[in-house]
Amino acid sequence: xxxxxxxxxxxxxxxxxxxxxxxxxxxxxxxxxxxxxxxxxxxxxxxxxxxxxxxxxxxxxxxxxxxxxxxxxxxxxxxxxxxxxxxxxxxxxxxxxxxxxxxxxxxxxxxxxxxxxxxxxxxxxxxxxxxxxxxxxxxxxxxxxxxxxxxxxxxxxxxxxxxxxxxxxxxxxxxxxxxxxxxxxxxxxxxxxxxxxxxxxxxxxxxxxxxxxxxxxxxxxxxxxxxxxxxxxxxxxxxxxxxxxxxxxxxxxxxxxxxxxxxxxxxxxxxxxxxxxxxxxxxxxxxxxxxxxxxxxxxxxxxxxxxxxxxxxxxxxxxxxxxxxxxxxxxxxxxxxxxxxxxxxxxxxxxxxxxxxxxxxxxxxxxxxxxxxxxxxxxxxxxxxxxxxxxxxxxxxxxxxxxxxxxxxxxxxxxxxxxxxxxxxxxxxxxxxxxxxxxxxxxxxxxxxxxxxxxxxxxxxxxxxxxxxxxxxxxxxxxxxxxxxxxxxxxxxxxxxxxxxxxxxxxxxxxxxxxxxxxxxxxxxxxxxxxxxxxxxxxxxxxxxxxxxxxxxxxxxxxxxxxxxxxxxxxxxxxxxxxxxxxxxxxxxxxxxxxxxxxxxxxxxxxxxxxxxxxxxxxxxxxxxxxxxxxxxxxxxxxxxxxxxxxxxxxxxxxxxxxxxxxxxxxxxxxxxxxxxxxxxxxxxxxxxxxxxxxxxxxxxxxxxxxxxxxxxxxxxxxxxxxxxxxxxxxxxxxxxxxxxxxxxxxxxxxxxxxxxxxxxxxxxxxxxxxxxxxxxxxxxxxxxxxxxxxxxxxxxxxxxxxxxxxxxxxxxxxxxxxxxxxxxxxxxxxxxxxxxxxxxxxxxxxxxxxxxxxxxxxxxxxxxxxxxxxxxxxxxxxxxxxxx
Numbered sequence: 001x002x003x004x005x006x007x008x009x010x011x012x013x014x015x016x017x018x019x020x021x022x023x024x025x026x027x028x029x030x031x032x033x034x035x036x037x038x039x040x041x042x043x044x045x046x047x048x049x050x051x052x053x054x055x056x057x058x059x060x061x062x063x064x065x066x067x068x069x070x071x072x073x074x075x076x077x078x079x080x081x082x083x084x085x086x087x088x089x090x091x092x093x094x095x096x097x098x099x100x101x102x103x104x105x106x107x108x109x110x111x112x113x114x115x116x117x118x119x120x121x122x123x124x125x126x127x128x129x130x131x132x133x134x135x136x137x138x139x140x141x142x143x144x145x146x147x148x149x150x151x152x153x154x155x156x157x158x159x160x161x162x163x164x165x166x167x168x169x170x171x172x173x174x175x176x177x178x179x180x181x182x183x184x185x186x187x188x189x190x191x192x193x194x195x196x197x198x199x200x201x202x203x204x205x206x207x208x209x210x211x212x213x214x215x216x217x218x219x220x221x222x223x224x225x226x227x228x229x230x231x232x233x234x235x236x237x238x239x240x241x242x243x244x245x246x247x248x249x250x251x252x253x254x255x256x257x258x259x260x261x262x263x264x265x266x267x268x269x270x271x272x273x274x275x276x277x278x279x280x281x282x283x284x285x286x287x288x289x290x291x292x293x294x295x296x297x298x299x300x301x302x303x304x305x306x307x308x309x310x311x312x313x314x315x316x317x318x319x320x321x322x323x324x325x326x327x328x329x330x331x332x333x334x335x336x337x338x339x340x341x342x343x344x345x346x347x348x349x350x351x352x353x354x355x356x357x358x359x360x361x362x363x364x365x366x367x368x369x370x371x372x373x374x375x376x377x378x379x380x381x382x383x384x385x386x387x388x389x390x391x392x393x394x395x396x397x398x399x400x401x402x403x404x405x406x407x408x409x410x411x412x413x414x415x416x417x418x419x420x421x422x423x424x425x426x427x428x429x430x431x432x433x434x435x436x437x438x439x440x441x442x443x444x445x446x447x448x449x450x451x452x453x454x455x456x457x458x459x460x461x462x463x464x465x466x467x468x469x470x471x472x473x474x475x476x477x478x479x480x481x482x483x484x485x486x487x488x489x490x491x492x493x494x495x496x497x498x499x500x501x502x503x504x505x506x507x508x509x510x511x512x513x514x515x516x517x518x519x520x521x522x523x524x525x526x527x528x529x530x531x532x533x534x535x536x537x538x539x540x541x542x543x544x545x546x547x548x549x550x551x552x553x554x555x556x557x558x559x560x561x562x563x564x565x566x567x568x569x570x571x572x573x574x575x576x577x578x579x580x581x582x583x584x585x586x587x588x589x590x591x592x593x594x595x596x597x598x599x600x601x602x603x604x605x606x607x608x609x610x611x612x613x614x615x616x617x618x619x620x621x622x623x624x625x626x627x628x629x630x631x632x633x634x635x636x637x638x639x640x641x642x643x644x645x646x647x648x649x650x651x652x653x654x655x656x657x658x659x660x661x662x663x664x665x666x667x668x669x670x671x672x673x674x675x676x677x678x679x680x681x682x683x684x685x686x687x688x689x690x691x692x693x694x695x696x697x698x699x700x701x702x703x704x705x706x707x708x709x710x711x712x713x714x715x716x717x718x719x720x721x722x723x724x725x726x727x728x729x730x731x732x733x734x735x736x737x738x739x740x741x742x743x744x745x746x747x748x749x750x751x752x753x754x755x756x757x758x759x760x761x762x763x764x765x766x767x768x769x770x771x772x773x774x775x776x777x778x779x780x781x782x783x784x785x786x787x788x789x790x791x792x793x794x795x796x797x798x799x800x801x802x803x804x805x806x807x808x809x810x811x812x813x814x815x816x817x818x819x820x821x822x823x824x825x826x827x828x829x830x831x832x833x834x835x836x837x838x839x840x841x842x843x844x845x846x847x848x849x850x851x852x853x854x855x856x857x858x859x860x861x862x863x864x865x866x867x868x869x870x871x872x873x874x875x876x877x878x879x880x881x882x883x884x885x
Contacts, residue, residue, distance in 0.1 A: 039096075044086060051097045052082035058105040070114040073121035077108070081128035088130050095132045095220065103135045104128050106199045110143060133224040136200070137232050149185065149193040152177045154200060155229035157215055158222040159249060159290070161283035162314070163204045164215030167191070169253060169279050176252035206278055213279075246291035253280065253287055254296065257303075273305040281306075286315035286438065297321035301330050304366075304373050308350040312342045313404060315438035320400070331400070333357050333366060335666070338402040339692050348377035352385050359391040390742040393727070397666035399686075403439060403693035405432065411687035413455045413673045418462045420679035425687050426453025431467055436677065439695070445490075447479070455501045458483070459508040464525065466511060468500030478502055478513045480530060493530065494521055496542070503545040503554075510567070512554055514542030520556055522570070534570045538563050544590040546599075548613070555599060557590035562601055564616070575616045582616040583609060588631030593655055595639040600655070602631040608644045608651075610658050620658020624651065634674040636681040641698065643684050645671035650686060652698050664696055715758060721765035728759045728770045734780060736768075750778050758814050762821035767844055769824060771814045777826065779844065818864040823850070823883065825870055827859055839872065841883055853881055 039047070056078040059065040065074050085100045108114070108124060115121035127138060140151050156173045157165060165173070167190060175184040194201070194214065202217040216222045227235050229245060236242055251258075257272050273281075284306075288296045297318045300306050307330065319331060334341065336357040344350045351374035358367035371388060378385050405411060411425040411432070422442070423434045431453055433443040447453060447469060455468035463484045469477060477495035496515025503512050511530065514520040518540055522533040540558030547554055552567040561584040564573040572580025586604040592613070593600065599611040602624075610620035624631075624646040632645040635655070644651045648671060650664040669689035676698075677683040684696040715728045723739040728750075735747040750770065758771045768780040815826045824844055830836045837855040839862055842848065859874040870881045 047097055048082050048086045051085055051101050052078045054098055055081060055085070055101040055105055058102065059108065062105070062109045064114045065109070068114075069116040070121075073115055073118060076118060076121050077115070077125040080122060080125035084126070084128040085130055095130060097130070099218075100128075100130060100132060100135065103132060103139075103199065107135055107139045107142070110139060112142065132218070132220060133228075136221065136224070143196065147193055147196050149174065149178065149189060150196060151225075151230075153190070153193050154197055154216065154221075155225045156249065157201070158225035158229070159246070159287075160215050161286050162279070163206075164202070164213035166206060166209075166211045166213055166277050166279055167194075169277055170214060172255050173249045173252035176248050176255075208278055211277075243290070243292045246287065247293060250287050250291045250293060250296060254284065271305050273303070273309055276309070281309050282311040282314045285310065285318040288318040289315065289321070289438075292321070293318075294321045294323070298324055298327050301327045304351070304354075304369050307334065307354065308347040308370075308373065308377070312338060312402075315440065316401065317438060329361075329363055329366065332361060332396070333363070335397040335399060335402075336361065338397070338399075339404065339690070342402070342404050346377075348374050348379075348385060351377055352388075355388055356391050359388060360393065361396070389740075392737070392742050393729070398664045399666040399694035399696050401439065401695040403434065403695070405691055405693065406441060406444075408691060410669075410689045410691045411672065411693060412453055413468075414675045414685060414687045414693075415456045415458055416675055416678055416685075417458045418460055418678060420677045423685060424456050424458070424465065425693060426456040426467055428452045431456060431465070434693075445481070454499045457502055457504055459504045459511075459525070460506060461508050464504075464508075466502050466504070466513075468496070468502045468513065468515070470499050478511075480511070491530065493523065494532075496521075501542060501545055503547055505547045505567070506549045510547070512545045512547070514538075514545055514556065516541050518542070520545065520554075536565060536570060543587055546591045548592050549594060549596045551596065551613075553592075553613075555590050555592065557587040557601065559586050561585055562587055562590055562599075582611060589633045591633045591635065591642075593635055593639040593642070594637060597639070598655055600633050600635075600642060600644075602633050602644055602646070604631075608633070608653070610655065622651065622653055622658055622660060624649075632671060632673045634676050634684070636676045637678050638681060641676075641681070643674040643676065643686075643698070645674045645686065647671070648688065648690075650674060650684070650696070652684075662698065664698075666694055666696075667692070715770070717759040717761050717768070719761045719765040720763060724765075726759050726761065726768050726770075728772075734759075734768070734770050734778065748778075748780055750776070760815065760817065762817040762824075762844070763819055764821040767817070767821060767824075769815055769817075777815065779824075813861065816863055818867050818883070820867040822867070823864070825862060825864065827855075827862065829858075839870070841870065850884055851881075 056074050059074045059077065060071070064070045081104060082101075085104060086097045107127075111124070115124055129135060143150055153170070153174055156170060156177055167187070171185050171187065171190050174190065178185065200216055200218075200221060201214055204213040204215075205211070206213055216225070229236055236245065256276065284300060285297075288300065298321075300310075301319060301322050302324075312334075322328065322331065333354050337353050340353055341350050344353070351370045355367050355370035355374055358364075358370060367388075374385050375387070405425075405427060409427050409429075411427050413426040415424050416422070416436075417424075421436055423436050423439075425432050429447055429452070431445045431447070432441065433445075434440060435442050447467070452470040453467050454470055457466050458464070459466070463482065465481045465483050467479045467490075469479065478493040478500050479490035480493060481490050493513060496513060496517050496519065500513055500515040502514075504510070505512075509524065509526045510533070511523040511525055512520055513523070518538065520536040520538060520542060522536070523530045524533050536556070538556050538558060540556075540560045540563075542556060542558050544557035545554065546557075547567070553573065554565045554567050556563050556565065562582050563580040564575055564582055565571065565580060566573055574580075575582050582599070583601050583603075587601055588604055589602040591600050592598070597613055598619075599613055599616065601609045601611065603609065608622040608624060609618055610622070611617060612619045622644070624644065634643045635641070640655060641661075642653050642655050644653060648665070648667040648669060650671065651660050652662040652664065653660050667686065667688040667690055671686050671688040674684060674686045677685070682698050684698050686694050686696070688694070716725060718725045718739065724745065725737045725739050727735045727737060729735070733747055733749050736745040737743065738745055750772065758769075760769050761767070762769075766781055770778045770780070772778075813827075815824055817824055822844060823841055825839055825841045827837065827839050830838050835857075837858050839853040839855065839859065840849055841851040843850050853870070853872065855872075855874055857875055859872050862870060862872040864883075865871045865880065868883050868885060870883055872879050872881065
């Protein structure tokens with residue numbers, strides 16, 4: 001506002017009214033900047049007087065109360081009605097008195113016979129009430145004869161989604177509700193009814209089509225009309241009656257997709273989804289879920305033209321209804337690239353991607369279907385989408401739903417509220433919240449300069465939320481919110497350096513916080529304000545904290561191991577060789593199982609260690625697929641299962657047996673946290689650095705440890721002569737594939753999981769070189785041109801050039817072949833401590849070094865120029881060296 005006014009000195013005053021929870025807290029403003037009026041604390045007599053004056057002004061501004069006989073009774077009506085409008089009719093539901101006054105004024109204005117004497121005026125005024133639905137029913141009663149569509153229209157809009165329905169969709173649904181017959185509901189009748197209903201509506205504009213959208217202005221009204229769609233005397237029963245109404249709306253909503261036009265005549269469907277209203281593409285699945293219609297869920301999910309257009313960020317719970325093999329195939333297809341589909345703005349691009357994934361999943365029918373669709377959707381004047389020949393590789397995504405973080409960025413931590421109704425995720429600058437029915441975002445709490453959120457947790461009673469921050473400009477620390485309170489002001493607790501972690505005790509009375517400052521602070525939360533209890537000095541960077549659910553034990557995990565403290569004396573426990581130490585080594589995550597029988601430790605060596613809390617001795621050890629400096633562990637509410645995250649993979653384990661029951665893939669970057677839903681033990685949620693939140697249905701259908709990994713290509717080279725392509729994957733396997741169809745001709749395990757750096761064929765296509773960043777160069781030849789791959793070895797090892805230092809990354813090549821395929825040149829770091837670089841030249845056939853070039857620094861590039869010269873660019877200089885024959 002200051003910038004609009006032009007300067008700090010320019011006068012600028014404005015009045016803003018809103019619910020308390022959506023306004024910034026008063027503490028963010030100085031008393032000179034802003035004045036606050038809390039209407040909930042104003043005396044009832046004062047509110048009543050203001051409501052009386054407001055109602056009188058509204059009536060005098062409208063006919064027939066501005067002039068005529070009714071004008072004489074305005075003050076009488078306002079005097080009698082105001083106390084009734086201020087009075088709360090139902091505990092816990094407080095309709096705003098000024099809102100009620102406006103709606104009651106509308107009722108009085110719409111009376112067919114306005115009061116012409118004091119008796120009538122008193123009678124109408126006494127109909128005022130503090131319950132908005134009752135005022136609505138008075139209006140509906142008086143207007144029913146003139147506007148028979150009024151109640152059905154409002155009842156339909158009560159079930160609309162998002163920002164509201166466009167007129168075309170509203171008419172179709174209204175026609176089904178009132179059983180209007182072949183003629184449907186005319187646009188004129190619908191518009192006329194909308195004008196009459198306008199006091200109860202909120203209108204918007206659809207951003208792409210610029211079409212008007214209609215919805216009820218108050219959620220309380222929507223809830224009432226969903227319960228009483230037909231009459232105030234006949235509430236709608238839950239369950240089947242509710243679904244029957246939703247199915248009727250669904251018939252009208254999707255009428256253009258059924259092959260029958262709204263007027264009952266056959267319709268030419270063609271690509272009916274090309275002309276579908278954006279409302280359908282955003283909310284059709286939400287209506288299908290509300291109706292519980294398995295039939296429509298199957299139809300939509302197996303309709304390619306719908307799949308390339310529907311909005312993946314809206315309510316997609318209907319996908320869980322499908323059961324047919326065909327629909328399950330489509331779910332797999334969507335899951336392979338859900339995040340990409342959510343970003344694509346073109347149906348043609350989505351179709352092309354689905355064709356791509358169908359090839360990888362060996363679904364030839366869908367590959368053809370989506371490939372043809374991609375071609376047909378490409379604009380005639382646009383760049384032609386190149387047809388896909390074949391595709392392979394990647395990891396099959398096992399998640400059933402992905403959530404995109406608004407504005408981009410990745411989530412670092414996650415937590416459910418104790419009742420499972422709310423999910424929270426901490427990002428680099430905020431804590432984000434989703435409701436867990438439709439998984440729609442509901443709130444964002446900015447950290448306001450406190451830095452990245454490393455950990456987040458709800459207290460066991462759900463009243464508080466704590467977030468540990470890294471501190472973008474300060475020491476970091478812990479923010480504590482009173483979730484049940486009316487203000488969203490966070491209380492700042494002591495900082496812990498870069499990366500605070502935290503945990504609530506089982507009874508919610510204690511909060512433990514720790515971090516990079518090698519301390520753990522305990523806070524007492526039983527009073528009105530958090531109070532400091534004690535500070536522990538584990539002399540370790542604290543990575544994780546966990547309270548035992550029943551016993552007085554706190555586990556503190558860090559780079560040196562796991563130490564246990566007695567929460568009565570705050571001294572280390574007696575377990576372990578050293579006091580309290582039950583595990584030694586770098587620990588990424590720690591957690592007590594909900595039943596308190598086990599303590600689970602995720603370390604950086606690729607192991608998950610399960611300790612029995614009866615003596616804290618190891619009872620199980622589960623190998624992780626990777627070594628990692630990060631990890632996470634989460635438990636089901638009954639403690640029978642745990643999820644362990646390492647890099648981009650999740651292992652599901654039976655806690656009691658220590659056995660891996662499933663391995664989940666889908667994330668494309670490191671996983672930061674995993675949490676199970678408290679109310680659905682099969683629902684797991686994970687957050688990762690790939691900027692997605694993923695939902696998983698956890699079952700034991702997979703064989704223990706089954707990976708279900710597809711080929712994971714990291715580097716590719718094509719043979720210049722034989723129609724082959726070489727793929728070096730992230731699992732350390734080098735494969736030869738047929739260039740025409742992608743069939744595997746042979747493979748060689750290189751025995752390393754190190755990241756592949758470069759793959760290349762010699763010019764004659766006979767030799768294949770693969771370099772991995774662990775410093776190994778592997779040379780491979782196909783014997784006699786046959787599709788059998790062998791490996792050249794020297795003393796049971798790959799080509800002996802392990803002095804190539806693995807720590808120096810960059811896009812430059814590590815090797816090149818001579819034009820006659822007899823030589824290979826390698827860039828090596830001979831002494832890493834002194835950064836001594838050289839290029840060595842080797843005879844491929846004899847595996848012997850034939851030359852060496854000392855370099856003043858690392859070469860930018862090098863290339864053979866003919867069979868006997870090597871051109872090197874280093875330090876801005878081009879040098880050409882002669883290579884002996």
